[in-house]
Amino acid sequence: MIATIAAKELRILFSSPLAWTVLGALQLVLAWLFLNQVDAFLSVQGQLLQLANPPGVTEMVVAPLFGATAMILLVITPVLAMRLIAEERRNHTLPLLLSAPLSLGTIVMGKFLALWAFLCLLVALAAAMALALFSGGPLDAGLLSVGLIGLVLLAACLAALGLYFSSLTAHPAMAAISGIAVALGLWLLDIATQEIAPLRALSLLQHFGQANRGLLDTADVAYFLLFAATFLVLTVLRLDRDRLP
Numbered sequence: 001m002i003a004t005i006a007a008k009e010l011r012i013l014f015s016s017p018l019a020w021t022v023l024g025a026l027q028l029v030l031a032w033l034f035l036n037q038v039d040a041f042l043s044v045q046g047q048l049l050q051l052a053n054p055p056g057v058t059e060m061v062v063a064p065l066f067g068a069t070a071m072i073l074l075v076i077t078p079v080l081a082m083r084l085i086a087e088e089r090r091n092h093t094l095p096l097l098l099s100a101p102l103s104l105g106t107i108v109m110g111k112f113l114a115l116w117a118f119l120c121l122l123v124a125l126a127a128a129m130a131l132a133l134f135s136g137g138p139l140d141a142g143l144l145s146v147g148l149i150g151l152v153l154l155a156a157c158l159a160a161l162g163l164y165f166s167s168l169t170a171h172p173a174m175a176a177i178s179g180i181a182v183a184l185g186l187w188l189l190d191i192a193t194q195e196i197a198p199l200r201a202l203s204l205l206q207h208f209g210q211a212n213r214g215l216l217d218t219a220d221v222a223y224f225l226l227f228a229a230t231f232l233v234l235t236v237l238r239l240d241r242d243r244l245p
Contacts, residue, residue: 001102001106001110002106002109002110002113003110003113004110005102005106005107005109005110005111005114006109006110006111006113006114006117007114008110008114009084009110009111009114009115010114010117010118013080013114013115013118018079018080019080019118022076022079022080022122023121023122023125026072026076026122026125027125029068029072030065030068030069030072030125030126030129031129033064033065033068034061034065034129037060037061037064037065038061038133040060041057041060041061057133057139058133058139058140058143058144059140059143061130061133062130062133062139062143062144062147063143063147063212063213065126065129065130066126066130066147066148066150066151066212067212069122069123069126069151070150070151070154070208070212072122073119073122073123073151073154073155073158074158074180074183074184074187074204075180075183076122077115077119077155077158077159077161077162077179077183078158078161078162078165078175078176078177078178078179078180078183079176079180080115080118080119080162081115081159081161081162081163081165081166081175081176081179082162082165082166082172082173082175082176082179083166083172084111084114084115084162084163084166085111085163085166085167085235085239086166086167086168086169086170086171086172086174086175087172089169089170090170090171090172094242095242098239098242098243104236104239104240104243105236107239108163108232108235108236108239109232111163112159112160112163112232115159115162115163116155116156116159119155119158119159120152120155122155123148123151123152123155126151127148130144140214142214143213143214146211146212146214146215146216147211147212147214149211149216150207150208150210150211150212150216150220151208151211153211153221153224153225153228154204154208154224156224156228157204157224157227157228157231158183159228160227160228160229160230160231160232160235161179161182161183161227161231162175162176162179162183163231163232163235164231164232164234164235164238165178165179165182166179167235167238167239168238183204186202186203186204187203187204187205188203188205189202189203189204189205189206201223204227207220207223207224
């Protein structure tokens with residue numbers, strides 16, 4: 001049933017102008033950033049060759065591209081997630097959904113997986129641009145792979161966060177604004193709390209930055225998984241309050 005719900009939500013998402021607008025805009029923005037990074041790399045390539053251990057194209061083009069993709073996901077994910085539950089509440093169809101013979105976990109996971117799959121498609125667009133560089137020279141496969149894993153895990157966290165805020169209100173716009181505000185706050189926590197290690201450990205930037213440098217470890221993976229699981233559980237608990245008589 002999870003797959004059925006996810007497929008239904010994906011069909012709804014792809015039938016909306018918002019999804020295609022996001023895909024088109026993201027492709028344009030990423031292509032512009034990608035070409036700028038390639039141009040910047042080519043302009044200093046001669047100088048880099050004089051260094052003993054020069055940074056490669058992966059560090060100078062792919063890593064910034066993935067960093068820009070992460071920032072874009074930070075903003076667009078709450079917008080894509082805003083209607084998943086909030087619109088059901090606004091249209092008064094949420095009681096019908098909750099009365100179905102399905103567990104709340106099944107409903108939440110179906111909606112989450114649909115959004116995550118769409119975000120992974122956006123990540124794939126960035127990956128395709130990075131892989132195009134293989135024709136021009138060698139890439140650091142390790143750095144590229146870890147960066148992609150970091151993006152996919154970040155997308156899962158943002159999808160869970162956006163879904164939770166969508167469950168709190170009947171107003172999709174309010175869900176989107178709240179989700180963006182919290183996501184940006186968690187992202188910037190690393191910058192604002194340089195001297196406070198426990199708070200820095202909660203920062204999305206801290207953990208994604210590690211992955212984008214090719215340094216993803218078990219602590220970072222655990223953070224992403226716990227982050228996503230926490231907000232999915234919170235979403236289930238919120239819907240459970242609606243299901244109670």
